[in-house]
Amino acid sequence: MFRNFNKWCLGALTLLFLAGTFNASAQGEDLFKAKCATCHQVFKDGTGPKLYEVRAKWDEGGAAEGSIIQWVNNWEAAAASDPYAASVVATKPTNMNKFPDLTSEQIVSIFDWIDSQVEDDGSGGAAVAEAGGTVNEEESSTGWIWIVLGVVFIVIILAVGGVRRQLKSATAEVDGKEFDDSMSYSDEIKQWAWANRKFVAIGAVFTVLSLVVILFLGLYSINIMENYQPSQPIEFPHSIHAGINGIDCKYCHNSVDKSKTAGLPTVNVCMNCHKQITGSGEQVAKIEKIYEAAGWDPVDMKYTNETQEIVWNKVHVLPDHVYFNHSQHVTVGGVDCKQCHGDMTTMSETAKVMSVEELNKVEGNIPLTKKTLTMGWCIECHQEKEVSMGSLDTKGDGYYNEIHRRLLNNDKSLYGDYLKDGKVSVKELGGWECAKCHY
C-alpha cells in the first residue's frame, strides 16, 4: 500500500496539473466573463439560457451556418434572416445585448471555452466557482482548494484503510486467528462508522453546515456584475448632460419615480436639444448617429422619415426571478440614485455597474460591504437603512402611515423592539422576506 501511496500522490498531482493547463482558451474565458456572464452561465439557465454546447443545439435545430455568430453580433439581424434564431427570441421576454465589436474568432473562442468546461458534480466548492463564472481570481482559487482537499482526503482514507487492514491481519496472525480478508472496504467502513457513531454524526452535521455556509457566502459575494460596461450604439456621456448641463435624471429616465423600471429615453428626447446642438470636432460623428436614428437631415433641417431605433444595451441586469422596483426605492424609500448608481453627473463614459468601493466614496451614501447587485448588497442595505415612519394623523396618504398606526395600536412591544437601535429598518418591516424579492 505504501508503494501504491506514492503512485496515488503522483497520479493526483498529474491530474491537477493537467486540469490547470486545460485553461488553454484564456481569451474565450476572459471575453465570456466580461461580456456574457452577467446574463449567462455555462450549465444553468439564468437571465439568459445556459450556453453549454449551444452550437450543437443550433446545428441540430437546423440553424443556418454562421447564424449563431451573427446572433452574438446582433441578435435582431440574426432573427430577421434565420427562422431558428427567430425562434430563440420568442422564448424569453428579456432581450440580449448586442456585441457588434466582437470578431467571429473571438465569438468562436468564447464557445470553445464554454464547451471545454466540465460540469461540476454538485459538491459545494466547485459550484461556487462555476455559478457565476467569476471574474475574481480569489474565488476561482477557492474552487481549487476544495478539489485539492477532496483528493487529499480520499488519499488519506484509502491509506488509513490499507494500514488498518495490514495491522489487523498482522495482529490476527499473532493471535493465531484467520484474518477475514473477504470483508469488503464498504463493510469495514460501515463497521468503523457504527463503532464511532458519535464522531461520525458530529462530522456529518459539520460537513452539512459548512456546505450551507459556503453556498450562502457564494450568494453573497459571487460577482459577475461589478464594473460591467457594455458597449453602446452611441457614446453617450452622462457628465455633459446630467453634469455640465444639469439635466434632471427624470427628463430622460421618466418613469423612475412612478414605476418599476426607470426607462431609457427615445431618440425624440435627444432631438429636443440636438436639432440645434450639432456639436463640434469629435462630437459631430457621435451626434450624427442621433440624426440617422431619428431620420433627420441636419442640412435641410427636416425629417426624412427613414428612422431606426437606438437599442441601448442593458447595464444593470438582475436575474428574472428577482423583483426590483424603482419607485418603491426612489419615491417611498427616498433612496438617492447615487446610492446605487454612483455619481452619474461625473460619468464621462457610458454607464457601468459601479463597484461597492466606488459607491462608498460618494458623499452621503450608506457604506456597504457586499458587492453591487448581489443579494447580499440588497439585504445589507435593508438592514442598515432607516425607514421614516409616516405621520399618524393623516389617514392613508403615506405608505407607512397604516403600518405605523397598526404597530402603535396592536403590538407596542414589537414596535419597542424595532426601536431599540433607535430606528425602524427596512428589514424589520419585511425587507428580508424571500417572497418580497423573489417571484
Ligand code: HEC
Ligand atoms: C443582457 C443579458 C445578456 C447578455 C449580456 C448576453 N446574453 Fe445571450 N441571451 C440573453 C437572453 C435573454 C437570451 C434568450 C433569447 C432572448 O430573449 O434574446 C440569450 C440567448 C443567447 C443564445 C442562444 C441560446 C439558446 O439556447 O439558443 C446564445 C448563443 C447567446 N445568448 C450567447 C451570448 C454570448 C456569447 C454573450 C456574450 C458575448 C451573450 N449571449 C451575452 C441575454 C444576454
Ligand code: HEC
Ligand atoms: C439626456 C438624457 C439623460 C439624462 C439627463 C440622464 N441619463 Fe441616464 N442614461 C441615458 C442614456 C441614453 C442611457 C443609456 C446609455 C448608457 O448606458 O450609458 C442611460 C443610462 C443610465 C443608466 C444605466 C442603465 C442600465 O442599462 O442599467 C443609469 C443607472 C443611469 N442612466 C442613471 C442616470 C442618473 C442617476 C441620472 C441623473 C443624475 C441620469 N441617468 C441622467 C440618458 C440620460
Ligand code: HEC
Ligand atoms: C436638454 C438638452 C439635451 C438632450 C435632451 C440631449 N443632449 Fe446630448 N448634448 C447636449 C449638450 C448641451 C451637449 C454638449 C454640446 C457641446 O459641447 O457643444 C451634448 C452633447 C452630446 C454628445 C457629444 C458628447 C461628447 O463626446 O462630447 C452626444 C454623443 C450626445 N449629446 C448624445 C445625446 C443623446 C444620445 C441624447 C438622447 C438620449 C441626448 N444627447 C440628449 C444637450 C442635450
Ligand code: HEC
Ligand atoms: C436601491 C437601489 C437603486 C436606486 C436608489 C436607483 N436604482 Fe436604478 N437600478 C437599480 C437596479 C437594481 C437596476 C436593475 C433593475 C433590473 O434589472 O430589473 C436599476 C436599473 C436602472 C436603469 C436601467 C433601466 C431599468 O429601468 O432597468 C436606469 C436607467 C436606472 N436604474 C436609473 C436610475 C435613476 C435615474 C435613479 C434615481 C432617480 C435610480 N436608478 C435609483 C437600483 C437602483
Ligand code: HEC
Ligand atoms: C441603498 C439601500 C437599498 C438597496 C441597495 C436595496 N434596497 Fe430595497 N429597499 C430600500 C428601502 C429604504 C426600502 C423601503 C421602502 C419600502 O419599503 O417601500 C426598500 C424596500 C424594498 C422592497 C419592499 C419591501 C417591503 O417590505 O415592501 C423590496 C421588494 C426591495 N426593496 C427589493 C430590493 C432588491 C431586490 C434589491 C437589490 C437588487 C434592493 N431592494 C436593494 C433600500 C434599499
Ligand code: HEC
Ligand atoms: C432584498 C431582496 C432579496 C431578499 C429578501 C432575498 N433575496 Fe435571494 N436574491 C436577491 C437577488 C438580487 C439575487 C440575485 C443575485 C445574483 O444574481 O448575484 C438573489 C439570488 C438568490 C438565489 C440564487 C439564485 C441563482 O440564480 O443562483 C437564491 C437561491 C436566493 N436568492 C434565495 C433566497 C432566499 C431563500 C431568500 C429568503 C431567506 C432570499 N433569497 C431573500 C435578492 C433577495
